[in-house]
Amino acid sequence: MKKTGILNQNISEVIASxxxxxxxxxxxxxxxxxxHVKRIDLSLVPGLPAFMDVLRTVLIELCIEEVIIAEETEQQSPHRLEEMKSVxxxxxxxxxxxxxxxxxxxxxxxxxxxxxxxxxxxxxxxxGVNY
Incomplete structure (x- = not known):
């Protein structure tokens, strides 16, 4: 059993590859x-798991160099946009x-x-790449 990092096999596999x-x-x-895109469905009930919890967890292991967000987020969910930018x-x-x-x-x-x-x-x- 994995000791640290993401325990979900599908997410861990995608990030590693x-x-x-x-x-x-x-x-x-x-x-x-x-x-046709690989679907990793974590949803349990409305609100769980929370989007921000998933994003924070993925960012621990994934090196990123670019992020794309829908323009509508600023008008429809400004608090969510601020949360995303903060991490x-x-x-x-x-x-x-x-x-x-x-x-x-x-x-x-x-x-x-x-x-x-x-x-x-x-x-x-x-x-991105980490070097």
Whole structure:
């Protein structure tokens, strides 16, 4: 059994295999995950697990160099946007319309679905390198 880090086998496997510039989506319970993208569904009941808990946990292990967020987040869920920015460790997000965000998700390695029900609680993490 693993002693530290992410215990979820599917998430751990995706992070270990992700390459430079690959995309990983963390999304809310209502996000339309493209059928061909690996789906890691963590949702239990509305609100669990929380989007921010999943994001914080993934950021412990994943090196990121770019972040993409839907423009609508600022208007619909400004508090969520501020929470996301607070954990991004100096990476400034890019903003795209939600329709474009959904298109970009089609090229993701995986989508991790939280139980979050706060609108626009979605983020695309673009992997970097740690050297």
């Amino acid at each position: 992700i390459g430079h510039y690959h995309k990983l989506v963390i999304c809310d319970a209502g996000f339309p995950i493209p059928p 991004l460790l100096g990476v400034n997000p890019s903003f795209v319309p939600h329709t474009e965000f959904k298109e970009l998700s089609k090229s993701a390695i995986a989508c991790i679905r939280s139980g979050e029900v706060t609108p626009y609680s979605n983020i695309i993490l673009v992997s």
